[in-house]
Amino acid sequence: MYLIIKFLFHENINLSELSLDLEVTRRTVANDIKSIRNELEYFNLKIESINSIGVKLVGKEIDKRKVFSLYILKFLRDIDYLPDKLKKMLKEIKDIMEFKGIVQTVKYIVDNLEMPSSGLLMRSFEVLLSISFIRKNYVDSSLEVNVISTNGILNPLIKELLEEIKFITKYEKDTILSWCVSRSYEYIINGKTNCLERMKKLLELINLEFKSNFILTKPLLIKLHSLIKSYDFKKEYNIKEFYLHNRNLSEKYEHMFSRIKKIVLRELKGIDSFDLMIISTIFLELLTLNLSFKTQRIQNVAIVYNFINPLIIDDLCKKLLINDIVNNSNYVYINHLDNYLKVNRVDSVLIFEDINLEKYNLKYLRLSLPLSFEDILKLEVIV
Known part of the structure; x- marks a missing residue:
């Protein structure tokens, strides 16, 4: 899959140079190309040879950008487990996000949406704009999509901001506007x-x-x-997030939770275990009495999230267990944590997802959902 990211930066790739770079034989490279051809055909793309020396990716630019988005999103999610050479290329992409103002631009867009968003949407926007910058010299007619009508249901400041970005095409503008509009309460209702x-x-x-x-x-x-939007996105891109269930629950509580999960599984076929847990927990909240626990007030806490919507964390914590901690915490998207730590003191971190924080010298606690009384004991770790 290293080859896909190479195509992001280069139209033509010399196979001899690629084999030297990867320290493998040309035969191995050729076998890898063969293995991804079928997957690329799904996006109407082909890898063609160039005079027996190299290869090029052939197809519409819009289809190429969709493939690049798919792979970058997956790779960034699993970056800690990837080979060093692939990590280096992904670092280039992350540097572009930071130094070209893409991270700040996306934060402004998301902050001006009527409905709160998740880290998944933020990262999707960042990847989309980064690809547009990297591929600014590779533009064809496929990127000239029709601009959608957003009158009355979209903050005009978002449109104005997108118009000021010189390197993006109508495809990126239309995609971002479409996503923003689909998160308008008026649009949904x-x-x-x-x-x-x-x-x-x-x-x-x-x-x-x-x-x-x-x-x-x-x-x-x-x-x-x-x-549900997160569920749709992960289903389209075959992204699976796994979840460690909190087993310290009463029999009655667990039975009710299982009944809800069966309904969600039946209606949202193929949903991953993480989204299943979150949606089921929301309904469980409607059916159970809210718990009120006193916790010792602490300062300088960061709640680090990835796919989950901060609004949901906020609501669950305030109503179920740790209201005082939430009031003294800041939400930090995992991909922004490095920059946040440069300018903020963080004594403790709370996470609710499968997020790897081993590289940070931080005291952190992973809470499983749904929250239960036993979770109050775990808070001793950060209090």
Whole structure:
């Protein structure tokens, strides 16, 4: 897969130089190319030979950028486990995000969305803009997509900001605007997305199962929508996030949670275990009494997140267990943690996902969801 990232930076690749770079034979390189040809065909792309010396990636530029996005998102997620040469290329991409102002631009866009977003959306925007910068000299007609109508449901400042970025094409603008619009409450509630019907169906099944009468309020819609969009994205790109379940739960609590999970699994086929847990926890929250625990106030806490929406963490912690800690914490997207640590003191870190913090000299605690009374004992680690 190293070859895919090489194509991001170079139109033509010399196979002899590539084999030397990877310290493998040309036959090995040729076998690797053969193995990824089928996958590229799905995106209408082909690898063609150039005079028996090298290869080039052939196809529409828009399809190439979609492939690059797919692989970069996957590689950045697993960067700690990748070979050093691939890590080096990914570091170049991360440096572009930082030094070309892409991280700051994306933060501004996300901060101006009507509905809160997740780290997944932020990273998707960062990758999209980075590819546009790297590929600014490789533009064809496939990138000239139609600009969507966003009147009345999108902050005009986002449009203005995108217009000021010289290196992006209509494809990047249209993609970002589409994602932003799809996260507008007006857009969702008017039935312009199938997310609304799926949310209604889930709630209807929960009400039927538990003989309850919950309604789809705006706060509940906002939480569920961000999760279903994340589910759709990860399903499209075959991204799986795994989750360690909190087993210190009462029998009654666990039984109720299992019944909810069965409904979600039936309706959102192929959902990964992490999204399953989050959506089920939201419904569990509606069905159980809120717990109130006193915790010792602590300072300089960072809640580090990746895919999960900070709004959901905030809501769960405040209502279930650790309100005082949340009030004294800052949310930090995992890919921004290095920069955050340069200018902020952090005594402790809370995480709710499978996030590797071993390279940091930080005291951290992983809390499993759904939160239970036993979690109060774990807080001694950071108090």
